[in-house]
Amino acid sequence: MSFDFATLDTLRNHHPAWRLLRSDHAPLVASFLHRVFVLPNVRVMAAADLAEALEDELYALRQQLGETAFPKPALDYLNDWTAADKGWLRKFYRSGTDEAQFDLTPATEKAIAWLAQLSERQFVGTESRLLTLFDLLKQMSEGSEADPAVRIAELRKKREEIDAEIARIASGEVPLMDDTAIRDRFQQFIQGAHELLTDFREVEHNFRRLDRHVRERIALWEGNKGELLEEIMGERDAIADSDQGKSFRAFWDFLLSSRRQEELTELLERVLALPAVAALQPDARTRRIHYDWMEAGEYTQRTVAVLSQQLRRFLDDQAWLENRRIMDILHGIEGRALALRAYWGKNWPLPGAVMEIARAQADIELIMERPLFTPAVKPVIADLVLQAGDEDIDPAILFEQVVVDKAQLTRHIRHALQNKAQITLCELIAARPLQHGLAELVAYLQLGSDHFNAVVDENTPESVYWESWTDSGEPVSRCARLPRIILMHQSEK
Numbered sequence: 001m002s003f004d005f006a007t008l009d010t011l012r013n014h015h016p017a018w019r020l021l022r023s024d025h026a027p028l029v030a031s032f033l034h035r036v037f038v039l040p041n042v043r044v045m046a047a048a049d050l051a052e053a054l055e056d057e058l059y060a061l062r063q064q065l066g067e068t069a070f071p072k073p074a075l076d077y078l079n080d081w082t083a084a085d086k087g088w089l090r091k092f093y094r095s096g097t098d099e100a101q102f103d104l105t106p107a108t109e110k111a112i113a114w115l116a117q118l119s120e121r122q123f124v125g126t127e128s129r130l131l132t133l134f135d136l137l138k139q140m141s142e143g144s145e146a147d148p149a150v151r152i153a154e155l156r157k158k159r160e161e162i163d164a165e166i167a168r169i170a171s172g173e174v175p176l177m178d179d180t181a182i183r184d185r186f187q188q189f190i191q192g193a194h195e196l197l198t199d200f201r202e203v204e205h206n207f208r209r210l211d212r213h214v215r216e217r218i219a220l221w222e223g224n225k226g227e228l229l230e231e232i233m234g235e236r237d238a239i240a241d242s243d244q245g246k247s248f249r250a251f252w253d254f255l256l257s258s259r260r261q262e263e264l265t266e267l268l269e270r271v272l273a274l275p276a277v278a279a280l281q282p283d284a285r286t287r288r289i290h291y292d293w294m295e296a297g298e299y300t301q302r303t304v305a306v307l308s309q310q311l312r313r314f315l316d317d318q319a320w321l322e323n324r325r326i327m328d329i330l331h332g333i334e335g336r337a338l339a340l341r342a343y344w345g346k347n348w349p350l351p352g353a354v355m356e357i358a359r360a361q362a363d364i365e366l367i368m369e370r371p372l373f374t375p376a377v378k379p380v381i382a383d384l385v386l387q388a389g390d391e392d393i394d395p396a397i398l399f400e401q402v403v404v405d406k407a408q409l410t411r412h413i414r415h416a417l418q419n420k421a422q423i424t425l426c427e428l429i430a431a432r433p434l435q436h437g438l439a440e441l442v443a444y445l446q447l448g449s450d451h452f453n454a455v456v457d458e459n460t461p462e463s464v465y466w467e468s469w470t471d472s473g474e475p476v477s478r479c480a481r482l483p484r485i486i487l488m489h490q491s492e493k
Contacts, residue, residue, distance in 0.1 A: 016087035016107035017114075028070070029081065029088060032057050034112050037104040041197060041285070041292045047091075047100035051075045078102060106202040113198055132188070179276035186277050193289045200297060220335055251297070264290045402436045404443045410451060413487060422455075422488040426462045434466040441466075441480060448487050457484040 012018050020026055036042065036053055054074035062069050070077070082091040082102070090103045145151055168175075254260055268287055271277055285292065336355065412432055416423050425444060434440045441464060448454035464480045 016105060017111040019086060020088055020108060020111045021115075023086075025070075025077075028057070028061070029108075030112050030115055033088070033104060033108060034116075038109060038112055041295065043201075043295070044101050044103050047075070047078070047102060050102050051078060054078065104201065106198070106205045109198050109201055113194070182274060182276040183280060186271065186280065186282070190282065190286065193286070193293075197292060200293075216338055220331070220338070261290065402439050404436050404440050406443055406447060409440070409443055410447055413447065413452060417487070417489060422486050424462070425485040425487065426464060428487070429464055429466075434464075437466050437468050437478060438480070445485070448485060453488045455486040455488070457486065460484040 012022070020029060023029065032054060036045065036050065051074045054077060058070045058074060058077075072080075078089065079091070080086065081088040087105055088108045090105050092101055092103070093099070094101055142151070142154055145154075268289070272282065272287060333355075413423075413428065416428060416431065425448070428444065429441075445454075460483065461481055462484050464482065466478050468476050468478050470476055
């Protein structure tokens with residue numbers, strides 16, 4: 001990057017990290033986001049949880065600075081931090097949910113990391129960095145050497161040095177690293193470990209930017225679908241084969257190895273147990289820093305999976321030609337939205353009309369304007385005298401119809417089956433005699449086939465008795481002979 005005046009002035013006005021450092025609320029933003037996102041290595045947080053945590057933070061600050069400090073609600077501050085003119089948080093919605101999610105932007109994490117380096121360090125190690133730089137130069141030099149003879153000579157030289165060190169240790173001369181060297185290397189390890197977590201967020205941001213680029217290309221594309229897919233796949237392959245993509249893939253393969261995980265865990269346990277390291281009082285999360293790397297890398301992998309899902313959704317769109325008119329309208333709206341993105345959060349005049357919609361109005365229809373009902377055909381009623389039939393009919397007969405309550409019969413069957421696996425129809429009727437005669441008996445038979453399992457034993461006939469009354473009111477005994485019917489729950493066979 002060029003450090004000329006124009007470049008730095010542009011960064012000062014447009015880069016989110018520089019805007020954060022210039023903000024009057026920089027202490028609140030940096031301290032709160034560091035405590036919520038960076039320190040516990042949280043990648044995404046729901047809006048409700050983040051607003052609740054910020055509300056507690058604001059309440060504590062108002063107790064110290066007065067009630068007029070930070071007067072707005074927490075959610076307003078969060079939405080303000082996600083605005084285009086700030087860009088300190090990223091607000092998005094996950095698929096299948098309508099609750100907003102918040103994530104830290106790489107620029108904000110860079111600003112927080114720079115602030116963390118402003119404090120004076122009691123111990124500044126240089127030896128470990130020099131050795132690291134020297135080892136990196138040796139790795140590049142040896143790894144790029146194409147002459148086999150030179151490579152073999154280097155390997156033999158290393159073997160001689162290892163053999164000489166083995167001989168010294170075998171003779172009792174065991175060189176140990178002093179406490180200063182251990183602290184130097186441990187501080188460098190901690191710094192590199194946290195920088196790696198920061199790099200993950202930037203890698204994820206780069207993949208998300210590719211995802212947005214693909215969405216824009218699909219929204220504005222007007223040509224053949226095959227040409228678009230060929231271009232998108234070519235760009236994705238270019239990203240995967242880039243230096244960043246290759247480095248991330250190599251890191252991920254290295255970290256997914258169970259042997260490497262066990263080795264990292266064992267090394268961390270041994271190093272943290274050293275007295276020189278324990279005196280530095282390292283953070284408790286250092287013991288599981290490699291799991292934080294895996295969690296951050298997995299979240300980056302999920303971002304790449306979202307990109308693939310968008311491509312599959314585009315491939316599965318079978319209504320591309322059938323709904324051409326709808327797709328053109330939607331693409332027009334997306335194109336306008338993308339064109340207006342540069343004006344968001346700025347006081348620039350909009351380029352003409354943004355969107356035209358029909359004027360909202362209500363259709364008023366008064367009730368007196370509705371016509372009365374007019375029959376289609378006028379009925380003709382003949383004035384005739386009834387020649388046959390009974391004119392004197394008692395209408396009370398209509399209210400003497402037999403009504404069988406099937407719900408009550410169902411409850412009776414289920415109550416009887418609570419203590420038994422099965423029961424016969426005769427046992428049911430003996431426990432509760434028929435009240436409506438043959439109609440109630442037929443209802444039992446229907447319930448046995450609809451709501452329960454009914455088994456008919458043709459070899460065992462049974463008789464069902466009930467009482468009825470004649471027209472004069474005299475009791476009459478009725479009997480129905482039928483095969484034995486056994487009822488049971490539907491789960492029973």
